[in-house]
Amino acid sequence: EDDALVIFTPSGKRGRFPLGTPVLTAARQLGVDLDSVCGGRGICSKCQITPGYGEFPKHGVTVDADALSEWNAVEERYKSKRGMIDGRRLGCQAKVMGDVVIDVPPESQVHKQVIRKSATERVIEMDPATRLFYVEVAEPDMHEPTGDFERLAIALRDQWQIEDVEADLHLLRRLQTTLRKGEWKVTVALHKGNHDARHTILDIWPGFHEGGIYGLAIDLGSTTIAAHLCDLKDGRVLASSGVMNPQIRFGEDLMSRVSYAMMNPGGDQEMTNAVREAIDNLSLSIAAEAEVHVGAIYEIVFVCNPVMHHLLLGIDPVELGQAPFALATSGSLSLEARDLGLGNVNRAARVYVLPCIAGHVGADAAAVALSEEPGKSEDMVLIVDVGTNAEILLGNKTRVLACSSPTGPAFEGAQISSGQRAAPGAIERVEIDPVTKEPRFRVIGSDLWSDDPGFGAATATSGITGICGSGIIEAVAEMRMAGLVDPGGLIGGPDQTGTARCVAEGRTHSYVLHDGSAEGGPRIMVTQGDIRAIQLAKSALYAGARLLMDEMGVDTVDRVTLAGAFGAHISPKHAMVLGMIPDAALDKVTSAGNAAGTGARIALCNVAARDQIETTVHQIHKIETAIEPRFQEHFVNANAIPHATDPFPHLAG
Ligand code: FES
Incomplete structure (x- = not known):
């Protein structure tokens, strides 16, 4: 026989290939997810596989010791220079010589799944907008008078099937020296966002680039700015860190910041500058913490409420302070970091801002929806992201509703006599x-x-x-x-x-x-004033949830998910005794951690998730609490502990 059976695990994909076919080629033909940055040249080591030998009754094959070609010089050199786990081979070097079962370890998969910290956390599948590609470019020739960039584009097309590449001027300025320094072998960082028709070259290195590329997922809150620094290759979170939002000096809550912009000419610009500077500094400190170069950050994803959204973008938020609360834009945005004055990250770095749901329901709520997926739930689930402003989602497979409610900063320890962070x-x-x-x-x-x-x-x-x-x-x-x-x-x-x-x-x-x-x-001490502040905050939260339940036509919910950094620390029983959340079985009240931050990470690591959330926000029905007369009624009734009229049967006993 001159061909052999190749079976890949864990995918189970199988096919027959002529003897001598490299494993990487077989994987590609079968659509097996096996990574490669160097295109099979034995440079990147991303294609590592583990062949199995012996009997495989499950697959009906026996694999002989010589099922793959012998260990070759490229693998030898790679192993001695950088080490390789015993039993591993380079998929681009090992050739099929007999029936074989080949395991693709998780780290060799392009669409690797990010390891979950908890069982409730959504699995993130890697499919980043920015990736590295190694290419060998044809040298210029007197008879073939094309430009270096055009030959690079042809190389990307031929070696990676990537059509339509563009590069901006600052990259073109470096192109010729880089190509010559690398002797016509270069690594490029290519970016293609979900709205882009073409790939953009963000960076270029001579030879094979050993360094990593990174992204920031930022949850820009009214009180804190929280960031995750992620490896764009495997989605690992290398550092997480947060700073206070310096806009606090212009007003504790959102509406006082909108008023500041209204009352002070140039006030919006002051707040924009303050928050951008804080983000710029945060990018520097988080990169230092992760021990990566800040210039290796190529993407930033933002989630934020509408007011933060406008102030980040440098848009006057004044319309958000008055009915009908019109956003300048509710759509997602793809920008360059330079447009936002963020100068520490790579100068070509891209920014993606998640879409907002409505004038009071922002991209942070959209991120929670992306992370928690209420629209896929069989149960009627209430998701509450507790912060200075509470984002509330209610729904199941048939319908999802959203609102936001001005809880104020009491739940964060502010306005409390002995309160602290x-x-x-x-x-x-x-x-x-x-x-x-x-x-x-x-x-x-x-x-x-x-x-x-x-x-x-x-x-x-x-x-x-x-x-x-x-x-x-x-x-x-x-x-x-x-x-x-x-x-x-x-x-x-x-x-x-x-x-x-x-x-x-x-x-x-x-x-x-x-x-x-x-x-x-x-x-x-807990003073009477503290109790009043907590009552106001919890009434606002409960009234928002109750309003959505009215709209949905339900009196109870099946599950309650507490999101937000703070939500993770609230005890369900105490939240219910207080009447912050509606009655539910205590074991159905769970915490989702920082769901908005997770949503930002998902959008950073998986470009298709950006399309998903852009579709989802259109399917979410928004309720405007500020103009809804029943909100006030619910608010007043919710002032009692736990509530003036609503029953809490699960608290009995
Ligand atoms: Fe790069 Fe095999 S594909 S080393």
Whole structure:
């Protein structure tokens, strides 16, 4: 016989090939996902495969020891220079000499799946808009008077089937020296966004480029700017980091920033400059943290609410401050980083901004929809992204609704007397004994409770400094369960509650959670004002969810997903006791982590996901809370803890 059976795992694809066919060629013909940057020249090592030998009853073949051609000089050189796992071969070098079963390890797949951190996290399949390609370009010739760029384009067409390539002037300026330095062998970084008809050469290196290419997924929030630095080859998150949004000095929440722009000529530009500078600095620090060169960042994906969206783009957000809340554009945007004044990343770096859903429902909500896919759910699922502004989605396979609700910054620990950001020393968990009314708590940075032996030593460095968002939610819910607070939100005095921890402060009472004053530390209290702030925030959240439930015609939901960095830290039981979220079985209330950030990562790593979300946002029906009269009614009813009228059967017992 002069041909042999080749079976690839895990895909199971199989076919017969003439003896002597390189494994890479067989893989390509069968459509097996096997990576190659150098096009089979034995340079990139991306094509590594693991042949299996012996009996394969499942596949009905026996593989002989000489089923592949012998280890050759290219593989030898590669292994001695860089090492290769034993048993691996280079797919472009090993040739089929007999029936064989070949495993493609995950790292050799182009469309590799990004490893998930948790079981609930959506799998990301790699299909980035920017990729590296190694090409060998024909040398110029007196008889064939074409330009170097044209010959590069022909090489890309012939060697990679890539048609339609363009390059901007700054790249053309470097092209000739690079081609000659690489002796007509170069690596190019090619970008093709989901709206692009052509590929753009973002960068070019002589020879085979060993370095990586990277992208940033940025969740631009009103309070924090959170970024993930991802490897565009395999989607790995190399560093995650966040900074405060410097626009806070112009106003804590979105509407106060819109007012700042309205009241101050040039105010929008000041805020635009501030946020761009912060992003530029963040790109530098996150690259340093990941130990990669900031200039190797070729793509940035942004998700943000509409006001942040406009301020990032340098568009005056004034229309977003008044009905009918018209966006300058709700569509996605493909830009260059230079257009946004981001100068630290590669000068050719591209930017993709996810589409907004509506004037009050931004690209952050779109990113949550991309990550959580409510439109694919059988159950009626409520997704709440808790932040200064809450993004709320409700739906299932038949219909998805969205709104946003102005919760204010109380859930982030702002406007709370002892409030602070989630950082070591902040109280994050609280329990109050219903009989003695004595509290115990845990602070960030220690696993011990305050009444555990060793707690003092464990918190000696950080101290006990304040209470963060999840801590205040638990504190208020626990106070309600212990009878220290009535359903209207009023803190009782020491006589009513039977504890001296309820102290009078003017005409109201406060509950002393921790008194560190003897050791020179703070006295951490929950004041009447704190309870009011939490009531306002939770009423806004609940009213938004209730409005969507009205519109959907349902009184209950099957599942609740808490998203956002903060959502991950809220205890479902306490959120429900407080009436932040509607009643549901406690085990159906789960956290999705930073779903908006995950959505940004998906759009960064998979260009087809950009089309997906652009389609999805058109299918989501938006509800405008600000002009909906029932919102006010729901808001008032939701002020009680947990609620004036809605039942919470799952809280009983
Ligand atoms: Fe590059 Fe095999 S394809 S080394």
